Amino acid sequence: MNKAAGKAATAEDLLPAAEPALHASIYDELRRRMITGKIMPGIGLSTRGLALEMGVSQMPVRDALSRLAAEGAVQIRSKRKIEVPAMTADRFQDLLACRLLLEPEAAVQALPHISPALLKRLREIDATLDTAMESGDVIAYMECNFEFHFTLYRANKRPTLNRLIEPLWLQFGPFMRVVYGRYGTANLVDQHRKALDAIEAGDAEALRQAIASDIADGMGLIAQGVWS
Numbered sequence: 257m258n259k260a261a262g263k264a265a266t267a268e269d270l271l272p273a274a275e276p277a278l279h280a281s282i283y284d285e286l287r288r289r290m291i292t293g294k295i296m297p298g299i300g301l302s303t304r305g306l307a308l309e310m311g312v313s314q315m316p317v318r319d320a321l322s323r324l325a326a327e328g329a330v331q332i333r334s335k336r337k338i339e340v341p342a343m344t345a346d347r348f349q350d351l352l353a354c355r356l357l358l359e360p361e362a363a364v365q366a367l368p369h370i371s372p373a374l375l376k377r378l379r380e381i382d383a384t385l386d387t388a389m390e391s392g393d394v395i396a397y398m399e400c401n402f403e404f405h406f407t408l409y410r411a412n413k414r415p416t417l418n419r420l421i422e423p424l425w426l427q428f429g430p431f432m433r434v435v436y437g438r439y440g441t442a443n444l445v446d447q448h449r450k451a452l453d454a455i456e457a458g459d460a461e462a463l464r465q466a467i468a469s470d471i472a473d474g475m476g477l478i479a480q481g482v483w484s
Contacts, residue, residue: 275316282312283320290329290340291425292398293433301330301338329426340430343478351428352475358421359409359471360464363451366412367460374411375455381407382448389444394436398429404448428478435477445473 286306289295303321307314321338324330331341341347370378385400387393402425409418447470454462 278312279316279319282310282316283323285310286317286320286324287329287422287426290324291402291422291429292395293429293436294395295340295430296433297340297342297430299339300336302336303338324426327423327426329423341427343431347427348475348479351424352471355421355424355428355471355475356468358417358424359405360467362409362412362414362417362421363467364460364464365414365417366408366410367455367458367463369411369413370408370455374407375452378404378407378448378455379452382446382452385448386446389446394433397436398432402429408451428475431478432474447473 286295295301301321303314303317306321307317310317321330321332325332328341330338332338381400381404385397385404388396388400406418406422409421412418447466451463451466451470454460454466
């Protein structure tokens with residue numbers, strides 16, 4: 257009897273930990289969908305619909321959307337009206353300025369910590385990205401682009417800096433998906449190759465410039481796509 261009671265207690269002890277883990281996993285999944293453009297502007301989000309799709313109750317989805325709203329990724333106008341905020345000229349310039357301020361520095365800070373194994377991994381990601389560009393696979397391209405940048409940035413041992421960058425990607429990701437869908441990926445310039453060459457040479461300034469150029473190219477497409 258005591259043994260059975262002990263087993264019951266152990267199961268109950270696991271329950272409180274399961275709920276936060278579920279909430280975190282739902283948030284991570286929706287966040288990744290935003291960053292890689294699987295959630296697009298102009299398409300309303302439904303807490304109920306997302307919950308049904310993900311096979312969970314509405315509570316963790318509602319919690320995740322609230323967190324995304326706090327990060328500027330979505331607007332919650334009502335229970336049934338949740339959407340990606342519209343891009344404006346002021347918002348665009350703010351996002352661009354913040355990315356240019358933070359991301360080249362994050363890359364340079366990572367440079368002393370990049371091992372040969374990590375450089376090889378970055379090259380592998382870029383090769384997969386090139387394949388996606390050539391085939392016009394927009395989703396794969398965006399996923400590889402995110403993986404390349406954050407594999408690089410996370411080597412910098414600056415988690416606070418990286419956490420400042422991630423919400424910026426949440427806010428522009430949906431618009432990149434629209435732009436790439438309109439213009440394709442075949443003619444994109446792969447600034448990552450310049451970044452990889454700079455890493456191999458240990459050239460901090462060249463790496464800074466490559467990342468800045470990559471940001472400017474992508475964000476320039478947003479401006480062209482939204483206001484042209």
